[in-house]
Each structure stands twice: as C-alpha cells, then as structure tokens.
Amino acid sequence: MTALRGRSSAMNTDLLIPGTEVTLRGMRWQVVRTEDYESGRRLRLRGLGAAVLGEEIDILPEIENVTAIRHDVDPERAGRLRDWLLYHQAFVLEQSLGPNALLAVQPGRLELQPYQLVPVVRAIEMSRVRLLLADGVGLGKTIQAGLVLAELMARRLAQRVLIVSPAGPLLDQWRTEMQDRFGLRLLEIDRASTERIRKQVELGANPFDHAHLAIASIDYLKQERVLGELERTSYDVVIIDEAHHCVDLGGAGASDDSLRRRLADVLAGRCDTLLLLTATPHDGFDRSFASLCELLDPSLVDGRGALRGDRYRQYVIRRLKRHIRDPRTNERVFPERQVVPHRIVVDIDERPRFVELSRSLLELVAPELRRAIRAKRYDDVLSFFALLKRSVSTVAACRGTLQVVLDRFREAVGTREESHEARRERLRTLRDARRRLDRFGVATAEEEADIQEMELEDIAQQLAGLEREARSERRRIAHQRGIAESLEHLVELASAAEPEDPKIDAVAAQIGAIRAEEPVANVLIYTEYTTSQDVVVQRLRDEGYEVLTLRGGGDMGAKERKEATQRFSTQDGLVMVCTDAAAEGLNLHYKCHHLIHLELPFNPNRLEQRNGRIDRYGQKKNPVVRYLHLAGTFEENILLRLIAKYERQRAKLTYVPNTLGLTASPEERSRRLLQGIIDTEDTLFADQAPSFTLLDGDPADGAEDAVRELLDEIDRSFGAFEKAARTNDWLADAGLNADIETARRAGEMRSEGDRTALIDLPPFVVDAVLRDGGRIEGRVTDDVFEIHLPGTIARREKNGDVVTLFTPDAIEIKLNS
Secondary structure (H helix, E strand, C coil): CEEECCCCCHHHHCCCCCCCEEEECCEEEEEEEEEEECCEEEEEEEECCHHHCCCEEEECCCCCCEEECCCCCCHHHCCCHHHHHHHHHHHHHHCCCCCCCCCCCCCCCCCCCHHHHHHHHHHHHCCCCEEEECCCCCCCHHHHHHHHHHHHHHCCCCCCEEEEECCCHHHHHHHHHHHHHHCCCCEECCHHHHHHHHHHCCCCCCHHHHCCEEEEEHHHHCCHHHHHHHCCCCEEEEEECCHHHHCCCHHHCCHHHHHHHHHHHHHHHCEEEEEEECCCCCCCCHHHHHHHHHHHCHHHECCCCCECCCHHHHHEEECCHHHCECCCCCCECCCCCEEEEEEECCCCCCCHHHHHHHHHHHHHHHHHHHHHHHHCCHHHHHHHHHHHHHHCCCHHHHHHHHHHHHHHHHHHHCCCCCCHHHHHHHHHHHHHHHHHHHHHCCCCHHHHHHHHHHHHHHHHHHHHHHHHHHHCCCCCCCCCCCHHHHHHHHHHHHHHHHHHCHHHHHHHHHHHHHHHHCCCCEEEEEECCHHHHHHHHHHHHHCCCEEEEECCHHHCCHHHHHHHHHHHHHCCCEEEEEEHHHCCCCCCCCCEEEEEECCCCCCHHHHHHHHCCCCCCCCCCCCEEEEEEECCCHHHHHHHHHHHHHHHHHHHHCCCCCCCCCCCCHHHHHHHHHHHHHHCHHHCCCCCCCCCCCCCCCCCCCCCHHHHHHHHHHHHHHHHHHHHHHHCHHHCCCCECCCHHHHHHHHHHHHHHHHHCCCCHHHHHHHHHHHCCCEEECCCCCCEEEEECCCCEEEECCCCCEEEEECCCCCEEEEEC
C-alpha cells in the first residue's frame, strides 16, 4: 500500500483519481470525484463497507490521513478471461469520469449541439447544482435538463427526481421526452396515483417517499395537503419548468401566485439539485428575477429582495437564437423566421350575408361598449369583445356562440334577476382568469372552457338585464327590434353566411399555394376555438387534404395526442389543426416549417407559444409564419398593429415578453381597446390597405386616438424591457454562458467522455444476466431483444443482512440496442 499523509506531494495527490480505493478513518472508500481549487484538492468519497456503505463525504486530503490501496497481481491465481472482462467492464462503468469529461448520453432521434452540453458542464463544476436555464423559446431546455439529469445519475448523484410543470400537453411532453430520449419512466403524481400508492404501503406513509422518479403539475402540488407531504420528503433533483409561474409577486399577486411561490420555496428547500427552466426570467421588474435567484441560493438576495452584486451570473445560463453558432464554422445554427401577413379583403357583392352579419353584430354590441365607457365599467363588457373575436375567426364559431347566448338569454329572462353578489363574483372570477391568461399566454383546455363558459353567461345575463329594463320602460333601447329577436336574426344570418366565410376560403387558398411550391409540405394551423377547428378540418378534408387534429383537455386523450404528434413529426403531406390549449411544449418542427394563424391572438405569449412549435431547435428550414386578418375590421385596425409591435420587438431583442398592462392599469387598457372597436364601426370592411408592414413603417399611421394610446402604452412597456436589457445585458445582447468558447469546451468534454467510455452496454447487460442464471430471447444484435432476470435479486444491507429485493419468475426486460 502507498500511504499519503499530511500535506502530500503533488505526485502522490495525483494518485487519488476517480475509481481509486482508499482507507480513511479506518474504513474503506472509493474516490468518485476530484476537484482542484486554489490551495489544493477536494475529494468526494463513497463508502464501500460497514457503516458507511453508500454514504458520500467530501474531504481535503491535505489535512486528512488518506491511504491509497494498491492490489498486488498474482499470476498464479488467474480467473476466467470472460469473467475478468465482465468485472473489468463493471468496474469501468462504476467509475466517475471526473471533471474534464462528460458521459455524453445521446438522446434518441436528435443530433446534439455543443451549446446544449453547456448546462452539463456548469453542473459538474458546481459542488451543489443550482441552475436557472433561461434560454429563449425553442432552444431545447427540456433536452438540456435531461442531459444534466442523466449526467448526475451516471455519477450517482441523483436517484430521486421530481419534475414539475404546468398541467396539460407540456406535462405529457416531459414524460414522453424523458422516456423516449433518456429511458426514464416517470410516475405522474396526481390524486389517483397517490391514492394507489397509499393502498400499497403502510398506513400513514408519505406517498412521495415511494415515488422515486416522479412528475407532477404545479397546480396539483400547490394544494395545502400535498404541500404538507412535500415538506416531509426530499429529492435529489427537482426540475421546475416554466419557473416564471413561481416568481414572488408580493402583494400584487393573486392567491394562486402565492401558492405557486410557496410550492417553489418548499421544493427548493427539500432538494440538493434544483433546475429552474424559463424563457422569460425577467418580466421588467428586477424583484421578480431576484426571487427566482433566491430559490437557487438565498444568499444571492439581500433583505430587501434585491440582488447582491453579480454572483447570480454563475447560476444562470441564458442564450438566444442569435447566440447559437457552430463552434467549427461560427455560422448561425437557427434559420431566420419569415413573417407573412395575409390581408383578406371582403367583397361586399360576393359575401353580402357575411357583411350583414358583421354589421348587425357590431350594431348590437357597440351601444353597450359606449355605455360601459361612459360609466367607466370596462370589465363589464369585455365578454362582448370575446364575441367579436369569434366573428373574425370563423362564421361557425360566431354562430355557435350566438346560439348559446340566445338559449341562455331566454333562460335568464324567464327566471329571477341575477343578484348583484352573484354577478360581482362571476366578474371577479372571470377577471382573475383573464389576467392569468394575459400573464402566461396559455391555459389548459379546462381553464379555456371555464373562461368561455363565464363569458357566454355574462353576455346572456347582461342582455337579459337590458330586456327587463326595456319591458319596465326604465330605459329606452336604441334597437329597432327586441333583444331576443335581434339574437334570433343574428343566428339566422350566421347560418346563411357560413358558405361565404372568408377565413375558411383563405386558409384553403394558402395551403393550396404552399403545396403548389412544396407538394408534400406539412402545414400547421392554429386557432383559439374548437368550433373553428372543426369547420377548418371539414373544409380541408372535403378538398382532399389529409388532416390531423390536436386539442387539449378531455376532448382528446394523451395517447391520441401522442399518436397525432408522432405522425406529424415523421410523415409528409399532412395538415394539422391545433387549438391553443395544445400549444405549450409541443415539438412539431421535424417535418413542418409552415404555420398559419387563423385569427390574430391578442396576447404576445400566446403568439410566441404558437410560433415556437416550428421555430425551435432542430428546424432545418426557414420557418414561415402567416398571419390571416380581415381587412377593415378591428382585427386589422388593432390586432395587426399590436403584432407589428411584437414582431419588431422580437427582431430587436430576439424574444417577446408579455408586455400588455405593465405600466397602465387593466382598466385603461380595456378602455382603449373598447374605444378602438367602436371607432371601426363606420369603416367596417374598408378597402384601404395599411401603410405599414410587420417590420417596416409606423404601425400608428392611420390609427384612431384610442389605438394610438394603446400602441404608445406598449412602446412604454417595451421601453421598460429594453431598459432592463441594457441594465442586465445578459437578457439580450450578451447572454450568460453564451460565448462560443464555452460551447467548444463542452464539445471537447463530450469527446473525452466518448473516448473513455467505450463499453457497449447491451452486450454487457446480457453477459451479466447470463452469468447469474438468467436467459435471453433473441440476439443482442437485434433491434429489440428480451432478457429474463435470474431467480433471485438481493442486496447486502449495511448491517450485513442479505435482503431479497424480488424473486422474478418471469420478469421480462426489453432492451433497445
């Protein structure tokens, strides 16, 4: 044996490399990691026997009595070569690769870029891994988090993992990505699974103690009872996706925001490794960003909630698409997005019933908008704005909504008048739901359905109130006919106008033009409304296109969504029509670079979530985004101008924050929006084209005063972001860990890992199982083969007892070679 005592020489200290067996304090250990610092070296050791089996400690060899164990080789006692090779491979697989090499797990169906390995490099350089992955939309944060997780698991630093994300498609995407690319089967924690665990374990057990690889939604975990159970467990790794949902808003936040923040605080304190993922780490307020950093390390923030210096920079990774370049050629990796507005001019002679429908609807709604503006009760009539938005989506969406409003109106008129308390509670709930949607841009299918339900009920109740006033002659209605008759007339007009729908015709024409140039091109279409989705799908199928659908909630199961996504990602010649509830987190870019917006979204987050489905890492062609809008409607006069602002902001800063209402009150924003709609009443379907494009000209040219004020407000909000980007240059221009040298070093570390880890895993697993009495069906060279484990799998506990883990009579494991 070679003893290393006291302040060892540099040569002797170098003997202590990962994999070396040593004795320390009278017990056997193995070196799993070495880390150099200014005045010496730090070692991480793992116990090999007795009371320290499996335990890990960090030591400084300069002040500890460490003995490196050297085993003598006896040629007279040589074993079987096959067994030696098997044990040798097992020994190599046990070793840590050290700080200068990566295990470099290769995810399925994806060519890794060096920039995606930068978080892994940062992780293995940290004694306690706490990272904020703040890359822009589409750079592959999920894959990067998976690579960090795989590296930590390979180094035996992670066994218990919890992934937290918003509910819906994003949760499904995480589960699919982790299983398909990294072989991790995550248990979804929800009410059903926790009850199932409780039935399988002893009474009073914490279900989270039995969920070692788990995934759960933020909204499930934030419940009081569930939070209590999380406070009594711990995880090696916690990953929180869309972490901006968990910023500390202080007194400005709603109760849901406070619960999400409390959940984040609990998880941050109950884990060793914490990964926060968000494309929008800074909302214009330094306090919000500081609250994210506080989750990583409370010492980064002072008692007033402000950041202490720039120490936070070592915890943050921020790259935008313009930062990503090939380390070998220095060329940009991401193709440029092309934006194409498509103006739909409505010919009054060709579409007379559609024009009459639009004018009649505005005649019904405009007086109520004016009354709300005079009374300064803007939230009272925002549901009418939702009705107008449906009218510029498709006629079918408008007709369906009008029919529901008519039915509920009749019911409301025939019953007792709604109490002020009930109306106030409904408006408060609706206002909170809209603000959440404004902030996050997307909602689950259930939340979208709840909002639509409340909006329809609100319209019906308001119209019923007007009808009662008219009947009691307390107020003169400025309509030629009663409200019920007006609604019936609108429903009839909508039914007659469906064959004249200009949006449906425009979608079919756009797809025809795309296919004329690219005969087998896949095309993605987004709409806010399921009714519009249905009618678009029917029209395209009637014209012979092969069409897939994707929607959230109970209308479509997770298996159906996965199958549709898989087809769209692997086959040519498809059209997919999606709703916004299915927008977040999906990868639809493998075979598609054309996206059509059926209507213009009002929310910038929603806009980017849609566009990010095809404009993301792995896209080989220039993404082409088409914005359809009806000429001479509020969609062109208001929404197109807003989108021009957003697209210019994206071109300037490479990302679009949620800016609406940052400096103005929601009431002021609503007033300007409603007044802008009223101002278009006399110019409906005017043929004069705007003087600006999405990237050139002034969007305020030709706008009425209210719209100009709205655009000025957005400019002020963008100004706040640009100021934040100047103060924190890492947000846009500079980035953090974004330099090409860091990416090049990550690539070199991956190559070193590939060089030092050349063991072919499937043959090794088969040899190990066969040696212990198992069997194999098929051949190791087959794409998929089965192995049957030996009769008993056991482990030796720390006290020396042998514990049987399971006795599998016919347990099968399928390995993909």
